[in-house]
């Protein structure tokens with residue numbers, strides 16, 4: 526059963542459409558526009574891996590560096606059966622604007638391998654990861670391009686990439702990836718950084734809109750790393766998380782789900798379905814559930830023209846990348862829904878990745894509270910920067926965030942003298 530109604534939108538086309546809207550609003554010179562719009566480098570690799578049954582399966586993967594105008598490329602690696610080059614290009618493009626929105630000295634990159642990690646053993650995953658790391662080796666490095674986890678990759682995958690890269694140099698180079706285990710130079714607070722950043726932007730949005738967080742009804746689509754941690758922090762701050770879902774199904778309790786218990790239940794059973802005290806609902810019902818805050822935290826295109834009208838929320842906090850198509854954006858804006866766009870909302874992950882990289886480069890590690898305080902400062906400052914553009918230019922929050930990010934990348938590009 527497909528868990529969302531329609532998924533066949535091209536994320537890269539959406540990224541380009543949103544770019545044009547913001548570039549028009551900025552009245553960006555067309556030469557600069559062309560220079561910063563397309564990816565700088567695109568690499569496609571084929572990865573033969575011996576599977577546990579002795580057969581060799583050849584996987585396809587990609588690494589895209591969209592921009593290095595403001596610093597090394599930065600972006601996660603996704604393992605998913607639906608990974609395509611266009612999806613990776615879209616995700617790399619969003620990373621460029623995202624790093625610029627939170628003003629960290631990175632450009633944008635992304636990687637992906639078309640595979641189904643849920644059907645692979647740990648040994649197969651390790652072989653695939655090491656093969657992929659070797660194949661993209663010419664592109665990556667602490668000063669060039671720094672991968673991190675994304676959907677269905679984790680700190681163990683980062684550890685294998687760090688080791689594969691370090692083997693070619695003869696000494697450990699932790700700064701080549703972020704989202705590593707703490708024992709290998711990871712940062713405290715990285716695992717929960719995306720969810721925490723989503724929470725920080727929601728605090729700012731609730732304050733701006735005069736919506737009390739206490740008692741606010743919250744719906745979370747995608748109860749994974751980003752979604753579950755945002756839910757946990759919202760729950761701890763007395764919001765009422767009434768519905769949550771993952772790839773297997775959705776659960777609902779109008780009185781509020783016990784989020785710490787749901788996290789423990791998902792860890793134990795591998796999913797949210799049949800959580801005691803909840804009732805099952807369909808993915809369509811979940812998205813249409815009346816609430817104050819909807820957190821799409823799964824994949825792209827969750828909300829499209831076909832289902833946007835059905836939403837009954839005041840705020841959409843985009844924990845996922847690209848969960849709204851441009852058509853859905855227009856429909857929700859017309860309905861007066863306040864959108865915290867992905868490149869702002871989920872930027873907590875890359876912000877703490879930046880902190881991790883700084884700590885690795887300095888060999889000096891920070892306490893968790895130090896990470897949280899710095900993260901909150903970055904998220905709330907960035908929220909206010911975007912809000913100011915939204916209010917002064919009378920554009921939607923997405924266009925405002927894109928204007929901030931694209932404007933900063935354009936400025937860096939011109940200053941570097943790449944402009945003829």
Ligand code: NAD
Nearest residue numbers: 528676677719747748749750751771772823845846871874
């Ligand atoms: P994850 O693998 O931990 O979680 C994804 C969750 O979504 C899983 O629980 C999965 O079952 C669920 N899911 C998948 N398809 C679904 C569907 N159709 N309907 C409902 N649920 C579905 O991944 P994550 O790291 O939490 O990433 C989620 C989103 O957040 C992605 O868009 C990712 O790009 C974005 N993001 C993550 C980070 C990060 O640091 N983890 C940072 C920025 C953005």
